[in-house]
Structure formats: structure tokens, C-alpha cells
Amino acid sequence: MRENSENLEEAVSIRAADKVFNPDSDNEVQALLGINLDIKEGDFISLIGPSGCGKSTLLRLIADLLVPTAGQVKVFGKTANQARLDQDYGMVFQHSGLFDWRDVSANIELPLELKGWSKADRQARSREMLELVRLEEFKDHYPRQLSGGMQQRVSIARALSFEPRLLLMDEPFGALDEMTREHMQVELLRIWRETGTTVVFVTHSIPEAAFLSSKVVVLSPRPGRIHSEITVDLGDRTDQTRQDPKFFQATTEVREALRAVEAG
Amino acid sequence: MTKRKALRTAFTVIVTLVLFVLLWEGYKWMGQQTEDHWPGTQFGLPVSTDDLTMPHASDIFNELTDEIRAGRETLPMTVYLAKKAAFTFLEAAIGFSLGVIVGLLLAIFMLRWRFAERGFLPWINVSQTVPLIALAPIVVTWARLQGYPDMVGISLIATYLTFFPVAVSGLRGLQSPDSSDVELMRSYAASWSSTLIKLRLPAARPFLFPAFKLAATLSVVGSIVGEISIGTKTGLGRAILDFAQRYAVWPERLYSSVIAASLLGLFVFGLVNAAEWLVIKRGREVLK
Numbered sequence: 191m192r193e194n195s196e197n198l199e200e201a202v203s204i205r206a207a208d209k210v211f212n213p214d215s216d217n218e219v220q221a222l223l224g225i226n227l228d229i230k231e232g233d234f235i236s237l238i239g240p241s242g243c244g245k246s247t248l249l250r251l252i253a254d255l256l257v258p259t260a261g262q263v264k265v266f267g268k269t270a271n272q273a274r275l276d277q278d279y280g281m282v283f284q285h286s287g288l289f290d291w292r293d294v295s296a297n298i299e300l301p302l303e304l305k306g307w308s309k310a311d312r313q314a315r316s317r318e319m320l321e322l323v324r325l326e327e328f329k330d331h332y333p334r335q336l337s338g339g340m341q342q343r344v345s346i347a348r349a350l351s352f353e354p355r356l357l358l359m360d361e362p363f364g365a366l367d368e369m370t371r372e373h374m375q376v377e378l379l380r381i382w383r384e385t386g387t388t389v390v391f392v393t394h395s396i397p398e399a400a401f402l403s404s405k406v407v408v409l410s411p412r413p414g415r416i417h418s419e420i421t422v423d424l425g426d427r428t429d430q431t432r433q434d435p436k437f438f439q440a441t442t443e444v445r446e447a448l449r450a451v452e453a454g
Numbered sequence: 455m456t457k458r459k460a461l462r463t464a465f466t467v468i469v470t471l472v473l474f475v476l477l478w479e480g481y482k483w484m485g486q487q488t489e490d491h492w493p494g495t496q497f498g499l500p501v502s503t504d505d506l507t508m509p510h511a512s513d514i515f516n517e518l519t520d521e522i523r524a525g526r527e528t529l530p531m532t533v534y535l536a537k538k539a540a541f542t543f544l545e546a547a548i549g550f551s552l553g554v555i556v557g558l559l560l561a562i563f564m565l566r567w568r569f570a571e572r573g574f575l576p577w578i579n580v581s582q583t584v585p586l587i588a589l590a591p592i593v594v595t596w597a598r599l600q601g602y603p604d605m606v607g608i609s610l611i612a613t614y615l616t617f618f619p620v621a622v623s624g625l626r627g628l629q630s631p632d633s634s635d636v637e638l639m640r641s642y643a644a645s646w647s648s649t650l651i652k653l654r655l656p657a658a659r660p661f662l663f664p665a666f667k668l669a670a671t672l673s674v675v676g677s678i679v680g681e682i683s684i685g686t687k688t689g690l691g692r693a694i695l696d697f698a699q700r701y702a703v704w705p706e707r708l709y710s711s712v713i714a715a716s717l718l719g720l721f722v723f724g725l726v727n728a729a730e731w732l733v734i735k736r737g738r739e740v741l742k
């Protein structure tokens with residue numbers, strides 16, 4: 191299904207988008223300038239760049255959590271605002287953002303509750319989601335009883351519970367240790383394959399971007415612009431892929447782009 | 455709460471009580487030996503130790519079990535005080551409930567409209583600097599003129615004391631969620647009221663319960679002060695007022711009523727603790 195991606199709809203389309211924080215004041219920040227970006231449905235896109243270059247801001251423009259100062263953001267052909275109201279995307283932050291007074295299944299059911307689903311439907315869906323992220327035995331646990339990696343899986347399950355077509359992730363594995371992180375990457379790819387969701391993934395880890403993505407978007411700072419887009423094709427990825435020369439080549443390419451960015 | 459924890463709490467309470475009685479009696483005994491001076495010095499003790507100022511702990515305790523004439527009947531002091539305390543408790547409970555409602559509404563109002571926070575918060579703070587002794591007769595007189603029973607005025611005084619910690623801590627609690635939690639709710643296109651109910655109010659609970667505990671004890675204080683300042687016919691305030699007038703002959707009685715007031719304070723504090731455990735802690739202890 192992902193094979194004939196040429197025929198698929200644009201998931202995200204950004205045209206000449208600027209974002210200025212605190213305009214016309216002393217602490218005015220030009221966070222993004224002249225962003226053009228197209229993301230095809232089914233793609234896995236990473237946004238990478240030095241800290242403060244506007245990755246989170248760009249993600250929030252897509253999510254309609256921020257409004258561009260100029261330009262246009264379309265999600266599945268609609269305005270970003272309409273897409274948010276239609277709940278076309280799910281969101282995962284660096285800190286799982288689970289509500290600690292809700293157990294795992296209640297956390298996963300939160301967006302469904304807001305949509306007014308019946309209890310039986312919610313429970314059925316949260317069971318499916320727990321299966322998807324392989325946490326069936328932990329449904330009655332509270333977030334504090336889980337490891338960071340498990341919390342992040344619950345957060346992914348929550349974001350996918352209402353089957354959005356787009357998943358927005360802001361450094362979701364940034365707080366995890368290296369081993370957990372690599373494991374979560376493999377898991378995320380499996381979930382991506384199983385659900386066919388389009389993913390936009392913010393990271394500042396070069397190997398993470400190279401391993402996960404079909405396309406790596408490199409941003410340059412002050413003001414944030416798109417420096418380059420690097421297409422990666424590693425096929426079906428497993429932990430073995432990390433020893434693959436093709437993976438090495440992809441990380442090198444991303445690293446060189448980032449060096450060029452840093453050099454200004 | 456586990457059984458062990460409950461036992462430990464009970465143990466601590468008893469040990470503290472015993473220590474306090476020992477300290478009381480020890481100080482009194484010392485004062486009696488030295489004619490109210492620090493041993494071997496000319497410096498007087500801050501509190502004199504005669505039987506009028508500091509009755510023996512055993513006399514106060516005996517007083518609690520002694521009989522007292524109340525109108526036409528005679529009852530044990532404990533029962534007499536318990537009846538009075540029950541009345542005060544009712545006033546405090548009404549005052550507390552109203553205070554919690556008013557405090558929460560104020561907090562939500564200040565959360566919703568930032569200008570309300572800027573405009574209201576200073577006045578809420580000022581409200582608490584008005585001396586209770588001055589305020590109580592005003593409120594009670596007003597309530598009487600409206601033809602309400604005294605209980606209404608007294609409960610309102612308790613409300614006046616309780617809404618404050620609830621409003622202030624409530625606002626902090628409602629504002630406590632991370633901006634990413636609020637963004638998450640926005641990403642679900644959740645309305646302001648859904649965000650309040652599903653995120654902000656639950657997140658505010660750990661801020662609210664300490665305020666409720668403070669408010670509960672304040673509601674007892676407020677009720678007693680209210681009773682005293684208008685001279686009601688019943689309640690612990692009445693007992694304290696009566697016994698204070700007869701302090702010179704019967705100091706043990708005033709002490710026993712003070713003990714009853716503290717026990718009532720402890721009781722309402724315990725009620726809030728139990729509610730807290732039911733609402734946020736139960737079944738959620740972190741597994742080690």
C-alpha cells in the first residue's frame with residue numbers, strides 16, 4: 191500500500207510560512223522564515239537541527255498549536271485549524287504527559303472520552319492499543335509505576351487511539367537511555383508499518399533521524415529555515431540495520447548537512 | 455493507609471500526649487518548689503504554676519468525667535461537651551462547604567479571566583486582614599436583621615475564613631499543569647470546560663487538600679469565635695464563654711472545653727485526611 195506513494199494525497203503542505211514571536215517588541219524572535227515543506231501520506235519525516243532552530247515551532251504550526259505569522263499550512267488539504275478540530279493528528283511530547291491520576295488504560299481512553307465514546311468502545315480500543323504497544327499486562331498501572339520507555343509507549347498508544355492519519359512527535363525519545371531508545375525506534379517503525387500513519391518526528395539525534403526516516407529535513411537556525419532534505423531508503427529496518435553500510439552512509443550525509451548548517 | 459501506618463500514628467499521638475502531660479506536671483512541680491522561679495535564680499517563670507493558672511492534668515481529666523448541671527438535667531462533662539461540639543461542628547461543616555464552593559468558584563473565575571486575577575487577588579488578601587472580632591458582630595447582626603437563625607451568621611464567619619486558602623491554593627493548582635498538557639488538550643480540540651474538568655481540576659487536587667485541611671481547622675475557629683462574639687445559646691463557644699466567667703472558681707472546666715475545641719479541630723482535620731486518601735491516594739501507592 192505504501193509502494194505507490196506517488197498517487198497518495200499530501201498529508202502536510204506548508205507554503206512560505208514565517209513565525210515571529212512577540213512581534214514589534216524588544217524580545218521579538220524570528221523563529222521560522224520562508225518554510226516550504228510537503229509531506230506525503232505514509233511518509234516518515236524527521237526534523238533535525240541545532241537546538242533553538244525552530245523544530246518544535248514548525249511542529250506546532252502543523253498542529254495548529256501556533257499560528258503562522260505569514261504563509262499557509264495545510265493538513266490533508268484542509269487548514270491546520272480544521273485538521274485539529276477534526277482530530278486528524280495525534281501528538282507525542284518529550285515528556286510523556288500522561289496524567290498521573292489516571293491509570294494506563296484511562297490515559298489511553300482520554301481522547302476517546304473527549305469524543306464522547308461509550309465506555310465499552312473505549313475499553314475495546316484501549317485493549318487494542320495496549321496490544322499494539324505491547325503493554326497488555328500494565329493496563330491498571332499508574333504512570334509513576336512505569337519506566338520512561340513504557341510511559342512513552344502509553345503516550346504513543348494514547349496519540350493513536352482515535353486512529354489519526356498523522357502522528358506528530360516532539361523529541362519523544364529524548365529523555366530515554368540509549369538502549370531503550372534504540373528499542374523504541376524499532377517499535378515505532380513496527381507501529382508505523384502496522385498502522386500506515388504518517389509521522390513527523392522532531393529529533394536532534396543524527397542516527398535516530400537516519401534510522402527512522404524516509405526523509406530527513408535539516409533546519410538551520412536564526413532564523414529557522416529548511417537547509418536541505420535528505421532522502422533515506424534503508425528498506426525494512428531491524429537492529430542489524432545499524433551495522434549496515436547504507437545506514438552509515440545516511441548518518442554521514444545528515445551529519446555533513448548539519449556541519450554545513452553550524453558553519454552558517 | 456496501611457494498618458501499620460495507622461498504628462504508628464496512634465502510637466505517636468499517645469507518646470506526644472504523655473510527654474505533654476509530663477512536661478506540664480514537671481514544670482508545675484518545679485514552680486511549686488521554687489515559688490515560680492527558675493531553679494537557683496531570681497528570674498521568675500513566664501507562667502505561674504498555682505492551681506488556678508495550671509490545674510493538675512489529673513484534675514482536668516477528672517473534670518471531663520464529672521457531672522455538670524445543664525438546665526434541668528445532669529450529664530457527664532464529656533457528653534455535655536460532645537453535644538456542644540456537635541452543634542459547632544454543624545456550623546463549621548456548613549461554613550467549610552460554603553467556603554470551599556466560594557473559594558473554588560473564585561479560583562476558576564480568576565483562572566478564566568486574567569484581569570480578575572489581577573483585580574481580585576489583592577482584595578482577597580485584604581479580606582483576611584479584617585479582624586475577625588470586628589467582623590463577627592457585623593455579620594451576625596446582619597443575619598439577625600434578615601431573620602435568619604444565628605447559625606447562619608456563624609457559618610458565614612467560618613466561610614469567610616475558609617474560602618481564602620481554597621481560592622489561593624486552588625488558583626495555583628489550576629495553573630499547575632505544564633503547558634504541554636494544555637497543548638495536548640488543545641490537540642484534542644477539547645473545550646475550556648473539558649480542559650478544566652479533565653486536566654486542571656484533577657491536577658489541582660494535591661494543592662487543594664492541604665488548603666482544605668487548613669480551611670477545616672479554620673472553620674472550627676471561625677465558628678467558635680462567631681459563637682462567642684454573639685453569645686449564642688449553645689455550641690462550644692457558649693461553653694467556653696460560661697466557663698471563662700467562672701474560671702476563678704473552676705479553672706478545670708475552661709481547660710476541658712479548650713480540650714474539646716482542639717479535639718473537634720483534630721476531628722475535622724482527620725475527616726479531610728480521610729477524604730484525601732479516598733480521592734487521590736487510594737490504590738495509587740508507587741510500587742517499589
Ligand SMILES: Nc1ncnc2c1ncn2[C@@H]1O[C@H](COP(=O)(O)OP(=O)(O)O)[C@@H](O)[C@H]1O
Nearest residue numbers: 211212219221240241242243244245246247248
Ligand atoms: N512561546 C515562545 N515565545 C517566544 N519565543 C519562543 C517561543 N517558543 C519558541 N521561541 C523561540 O523560538 C526559537 C525556536 O524555538 P523551538 O522551536 O523551541 O526550537 P527547537 O525545538 O528547534 O529547539 C527559539 O529561539 C525560541 O527561544
Ligand SMILES: [Mg+2]
Nearest residue numbers: 245246247360
Ligand atoms: Mg524543541
